[in-house]
Amino acid sequence: MGKQKNLDCLILENLRGQDSYISGEELARKLKISRQALWKHINSLSHKGYDIVAVPHSGYKIISTPDKFYPWEVQRDLNTEFIAREVYFYESLNSTQDSSRELGLSGASDGTVVLTDVQTKGRGRMGRSWISPKGGIYFSLLLRPEFLLLEETPQISLLIALGCVKGIKEATGLDVEVKWPNDLIFKGKKLGGILCEINAETDRVHFVVVGVGININSRDLPPEATSLLLGTGKKFRRLDIARKILQAIEAGYLKAQKRNFSAVLKEWSRFCMLWGKRVRVKISNRTIEGEAVNIDERGYLLLRQDNGFIERVSAGDIVKVIPVREGFL
Amino acid sequence: MGKQKNLDCLILENLRGQDSYISGEELARKLKISRQALWKHINSLSHKGYDIVAVPHSGYKIISTPDKFYPWEVQRDLNTEFIAREVYFYESLNSTQDSSRELGLSGASDGTVVLTDVQTKGRGRMGRSWISPKGGIYFSLLLRPEFLLLEETPQISLLIALGCVKGIKEATGLDVEVKWPNDLIFKGKKLGGILCEINAETDRVHFVVVGVGININSRDLPPEATSLLLGTGKKFRRLDIARKILQAIEAGYLKAQKRNFSAVLKEWSRFCMLWGKRVRVKISNRTIEGEAVNIDERGYLLLRQDNGFIERVSAGDIVKVIPVREGFL
Numbered sequence: 001m002g003k004q005k006n007l008d009c010l011i012l013e014n015l016r017g018q019d020s021y022i023s024g025e026e027l028a029r030k031l032k033i034s035r036q037a038l039w040k041h042i043n044s045l046s047h048k049g050y051d052i053v054a055v056p057h058s059g060y061k062i063i064s065t066p067d068k069f070y071p072w073e074v075q076r077d078l079n080t081e082f083i084a085r086e087v088y089f090y091e092s093l094n095s096t097q098d099s100s101r102e103l104g105l106s107g108a109s110d111g112t113v114v115l116t117d118v119q120t121k122g123r124g125r126m127g128r129s130w131i132s133p134k135g136g137i138y139f140s141l142l143l144r145p146e147f148l149l150l151e152e153t154p155q156i157s158l159l160i161a162l163g164c165v166k167g168i169k170e171a172t173g174l175d176v177e178v179k180w181p182n183d184l185i186f187k188g189k190k191l192g193g194i195l196c197e198i199n200a201e202t203d204r205v206h207f208v209v210v211g212v213g214i215n216i217n218s219r220d221l222p223p224e225a226t227s228l229l230l231g232t233g234k235k236f237r238r239l240d241i242a243r244k245i246l247q248a249i250e251a252g253y254l255k256a257q258k259r260n261f262s263a264v265l266k267e268w269s270r271f272c273m274l275w276g277k278r279v280r281v282k283i284s285n286r287t288i289e290g291e292a293v294n295i296d297e298r299g300y301l302l303l304r305q306d307n308g309f310i311e312r313v314s315a316g317d318i319v320k321v322i323p324v325r326e327g328f329l
Numbered sequence: 330m331g332k333q334k335n336l337d338c339l340i341l342e343n344l345r346g347q348d349s350y351i352s353g354e355e356l357a358r359k360l361k362i363s364r365q366a367l368w369k370h371i372n373s374l375s376h377k378g379y380d381i382v383a384v385p386h387s388g389y390k391i392i393s394t395p396d397k398f399y400p401w402e403v404q405r406d407l408n409t410e411f412i413a414r415e416v417y418f419y420e421s422l423n424s425t426q427d428s429s430r431e432l433g434l435s436g437a438s439d440g441t442v443v444l445t446d447v448q449t450k451g452r453g454r455m456g457r458s459w460i461s462p463k464g465g466i467y468f469s470l471l472l473r474p475e476f477l478l479l480e481e482t483p484q485i486s487l488l489i490a491l492g493c494v495k496g497i498k499e500a501t502g503l504d505v506e507v508k509w510p511n512d513l514i515f516k517g518k519k520l521g522g523i524l525c526e527i528n529a530e531t532d533r534v535h536f537v538v539v540g541v542g543i544n545i546n547s548r549d550l551p552p553e554a555t556s557l558l559l560g561t562g563k564k565f566r567r568l569d570i571a572r573k574i575l576q577a578i579e580a581g582y583l584k585a586q587k588r589n590f591s592a593v594l595k596e597w598s599r600f601c602m603l604w605g606k607r608v609r610v611k612i613s614n615r616t617i618e619g620e621a622v623n624i625d626e627r628g629y630l631l632l633r634q635d636n637g638f639i640e641r642v643s644a645g646d647i648v649k650v651i652p653v654r655e656g657f658l
Contacts, residue, residue, distance in 0.1 A: 125530060125532070125533070126530070126532075126533055127533075149643060149644065150479060150480065150482065150483075150527070151479065151480035151643075153479065153531055154479075154531040154532075156531070157531050181531070181532060195530065196530060196531045197528070197529070197530055197535075198479070198527065198528070198529045198530070198531065199526070199527070199528060200526070200527045200529075201454060201455070201524065201525060201526055201527070202482055202483040202485070202486050202510070202525045202527065202644070203454070203455075203483075203510065203643070203644030203645070204454070204455055204456075204644070206526075314478060314480075314532070315478065315531070315532030315533070316532070
């Protein structure tokens with residue numbers, strides 16, 4: 001499903017402006033189509049999940065909009081400069097990352113977003129799979145951060161995680177935390193994750209494709225995972241959350257672009273649930289432990305080890321988190 | 330053209346073992362094919378550029394082998410552990426980089442090599458085009474350096490450049506120099522270049538595709554470029570050079586893998602033509618000048634500026650090189 005602003009969108013725009021019924025005759029005239037054609041489009045919108053009532057002699061009225069990532073819905077009331085100028089939505093995809101990479105290679109513009117309802121081969125970090133049932137937000141964002149050196153690209157994961165947390169807060173009021181490097185945590189369980197794939201030369205970043213997967217209304221999840229629905233008992237409108245996330249991501253990105261990444265880091269740090277806790281980090285084939293104290297300007301995790309030395313960890317998996325007083329078993 | 334070890338190869342192997350003629354009857358029996366089939370294959374080999382004479386009542390004899398990157402030729406007498414276990418050769422390609430990236434994404438093995446005689450859309454660093462007429466060596470090497478962090482990937486360009494210089498020296502005796510970051514210089518002019526493209530997560534390098542373009546017997550080149558032929562007046566066998574380069578690259582790679590990259594750097598440094606010279610480097614939208622004094626362990630160029638400070642340059646283009654005494658105009 002592409003990005004075209006078609007007749008369906010125009011019909012929706014006209015219906016949305018109205019509290020009362022809008023007559024089919026009037027609408028057809030306005031759009032310069034036949035009433036027959038209008039009826040066909042209304043029908044097509046019903047199939048897309050829009051609840052539109054048609055009352056003889058009164059006309060059409062829109063009752064509800066589906067919680068679907070149609071490009072025109074994602075872009076509606078979206079207050080961004082460049083993110084989601086181009087939006088692609090699919091009911092199902094192998095992986096939004098693969099589609100976005102293809103778009104990146106073929107020259108798609110900075111900020112292009114690919115969303116899907118279901119991923120059949122969703123990917124997580126380190127080549128793991130990412131379970132992507134219905135009810136989640138799954139999207140990939142294509143970024144062309146020409147201002148970044150290759151070694152600065154971890155900034156992107158951090159600012160995306162921050163954007164997710166802030167976007168969810170704004171749309172739902174719920175408090176989500178981040179766990180270094182890029183997990184989203186809700187009530188102690190994994191709510192979502194971020195995968196950041198880079199296409200670069202050693203001295204030039206071509207593009208970055210950031211995959212975001214967040215469990216919103218999902219039910220069938222592994223025991224270590226949660227969703228906003230499972231955590232609160234309430235359903236949420238994914239579209240509203242996705243829009244707020246995209247806006248928050250852009251705000252952070254523009255800061256980084258203005259070489260003010262420290263502001264992003266400081267904010268990220270406020271939402272991180274690791275500080276003051278003892279963590280065990282798996283780094284390829286070794287494991288280190290220590291108290292998580294901060295991240296540095298590059299986004300490396302700083303661990304205070306038992307001997308007092310601070311170790312900087314550029315990459316790894318946190319396999320255990322324990323409050324300091326308890327210590328490890 | 331794939332990698333299969335086919336009948337053609339077997340015929341070549343048999344012919345190569347012989348100084349004298351080998352009878353068609355004997356060869357056909359050995360390969361369990363008809364003499365008719367054998368003749369067809371000999372004919373196909375002639376079309377591939379092999380000079381094979383057929384003398385009635387004596388048999389076949391191979392006179393010469395074409396200077397073509399057929400997989401079986403590249404792999405013949407090649408002394409490597411993993412590089413060029415898989416080889417793909419094409420008479421013409423848009424870009425060996427694009428083919429290798431596709432191979433990388435579809436799971437091709439570490440060390441896979443793609444070669445071509447001509448590139449129609451050859452790419453250089455920073456999105457520039459790379460003129461790739463007949464007579465050059467153009468290949469891309471797929472590497473999966475799981476031992477490297479993202480910020481260490483510039484190691485790859487340096488060790489590839491070193492491998493090229495050493496391989497050319499070994500095959501031809503000629504002295505080629507390197508110019509940071511990854512130009513090959515012969516008699517003061519550009520002989521070749523290296524393009525290193527990375528596919529990674531922020532905390533895991535998936536694969537690197539390294540493109541190498543070297544002008545060997547090429548004639549039609551821009552004025553700032555040269556070839557071994559233009560520089561010496563002699564033609565060289567590309568196959569021999571390519572094999573030596575692949576071997577030398579592997580040797581450097583295995584050192585880096587054993588965390589002994591400093592040995593590679595030290596050697597690279599010996600071939601660098603910048604030391605003691607004043608250089609002007611363009612770094613995105615600014616330019617800095619100074620005396621090139623060394624590279625650090627990350628492969629950054631160290632420039633001593635007029636105020637005595639040493640500046641570390643991670644990426645950039647050297648736009649001017651001048652011996653120190655002359656200074657800049």
